Each structure stands twice: as C-alpha cells, then as structure tokens.
Amino acid sequence: MIEPFQTTFSVPMTCEGCVKDISTSLYKLDGIKNVEANLKDQLIFIEGTAPPSSIVSVIEDTGRDAILRGSGTTDSSAVCILETHSNAVSNKIRGLARMVQVSSNKTLVDLTINGLTPGKYLATIREAGDISQGASSTGGVWESLKAKVLGSEAVQEKEPRGIFGSVEVDIKGRGNVFLDRPVAIWELIGRSMVVSSKTEGPFKREDENTLVGVIARSAGVWDNDKMVCSCSGKNVWQERQEQVSQGMA
Structure with missing residues (x-):
C-alpha cells in the first residue's frame, strides 16, 4: 500500500474561480486526498498518492500550466x-x-x-x-x-x-x-x-x-519558494518553457 505524500505546484491563478476549477478536476483523480490553494502565492498544495506527472496532466487539462515545486519533506x-x-x-x-x-x-x-x-x-x-x-x-x-x-x-x-x-x-x-x-x-x-x-x-x-x-x-514541499533563478535570471515560467521544449513536461 502506498503511503500518502505531499506535493506543491506553482499554477497561474487569477481568482477563486480558478482555484475551484483546478480543485474540482484534481479531486476526480484517483489517489487525491486533499487539495489546498494559495491564490496570493500562486501555489497548489496536494496530499495523496497520485503521481506528480498525473497531477500536472490534470492541471494542464484545465488550460493552465503547472510546475512541481517540491514533494515530500526535506531530504526525502x-x-x-x-x-x-x-x-x-x-x-x-x-x-x-x-x-x-x-x-x-x-x-x-x-x-x-x-x-x-x-x-x-x-x-x-x-x-x-x-x-x-x-x-x-x-x-x-x-x-x-x-x-x-x-x-x-x-x-x-x-x-x-x-x-x-x-x-x-x-x-x-x-x-x-x-x-x-x-x-x-x-x-x-x-x-x-x-x-x-x-x-x-x-x-x-x-x-x-x-x-x-x-x-x-530536490526540494521538499516547503523548501523551494524561489521565483527567479539566481544563475540565469529567468523566472520559473521561462525555465518551464525551456524544459517543455526539451521534452521535460
């Protein structure tokens, strides 16, 4: 039996309607136990046993992008x-x-x-x-x-x-x-x-x-709050576009 774990994603959201749309879709995915959103920081917190790749696919199906910012706890x-x-x-x-x-x-x-x-x-x-x-x-x-x-x-x-x-x-x-x-x-x-x-x-x-x-x-759920890379100066969404172009969706 797979133990539930936590993941956090950056997701572009403009209103509570976005939060409801994403949450409703995620709860339809097998293994999702809890979904919470922080509209101000553009973050979605998820607890469950669903693979991160499946979570990204569901969020993308709502017309939004998603970046995995952390999973599990520190050093896990x-x-x-x-x-x-x-x-x-x-x-x-x-x-x-x-x-x-x-x-x-x-x-x-x-x-x-x-x-x-x-x-x-x-x-x-x-x-x-x-x-x-x-x-x-x-x-x-x-x-x-x-x-x-x-x-x-x-x-x-x-x-x-x-x-x-x-x-x-x-x-x-x-x-x-x-x-x-x-x-x-x-x-x-x-x-x-x-x-x-x-x-x-x-x-x-x-x-x-x-x-x-x-x-x-890689970062745990609460370990990564950077929005701009100190090396390249690019924000997380610019980095995301480069990753997608290289097949790392």
Missing part, C-alpha cells in the same frame, strides 16, 4: 534528468524521474519518457554516478553483489534493489510508470539511473535509446 525527494549521449540527436533530454520517500524503506518513482523508439525499457540504478561516457561508465547494477543470500541448503538469487522496473514506450515515443521500491533517498543520491532495453551492457555511447542521468536532491 530526488530528481534525475535522463538524456542520451548520442551525437546523432539534437534534443538529448528524453526523460525525467521524480522520486519521493514515503517511509523509512520505501521510495516512489514517477518515471516519464519522451522521444524513444517504441518498446519495453528497463530502469536501473547503477553503482557509480560517472556518466562521462554515458551508461558505459556508470558501473554495474547497484547492490547486484549483495543480491545473493544464503538459504538453508543452497545459494538463492535475490533481485538487486537497483533494478527498479520497466516502462512501455508507445508509438508516439512516450511512456510513464509509477514505481515503488524498498530504498531510501539518501542511498540513491549521487548514483546514476540508466533506462535501456537491457539491464546489463555493453552499452553503446551512440545508442540514442539508452538514457542516463545522475540522481540529485
């Missing part, structure tokens, strides 16, 4: 931007994994893919966070060496915690899956995620259908 959230290292494509960013820890040993993973060849792909966590050579420099599957446990009479194989699951990519190149794994966020930070048609290599750097990214901390 992470994000991984997935990209191909192939030089044959211009838009290298083709996936995004949002992660939130909901208990001492359970993390939810909302994985979205956009731009891959149709088929089944496997998401794995790797031992290293070195993506200088794409997936080939990330090492083996995390905890694969610990997956062998002694049984009463023989050695039994146990699936490594680094094998997260699979995602089906449709004919439009899109895929989304909501997974839960027995891991904590702190164990994942600094490691890499690989999305590929196979669990083990050899991975080819020029394979545009193999994605890789480093897992980094």
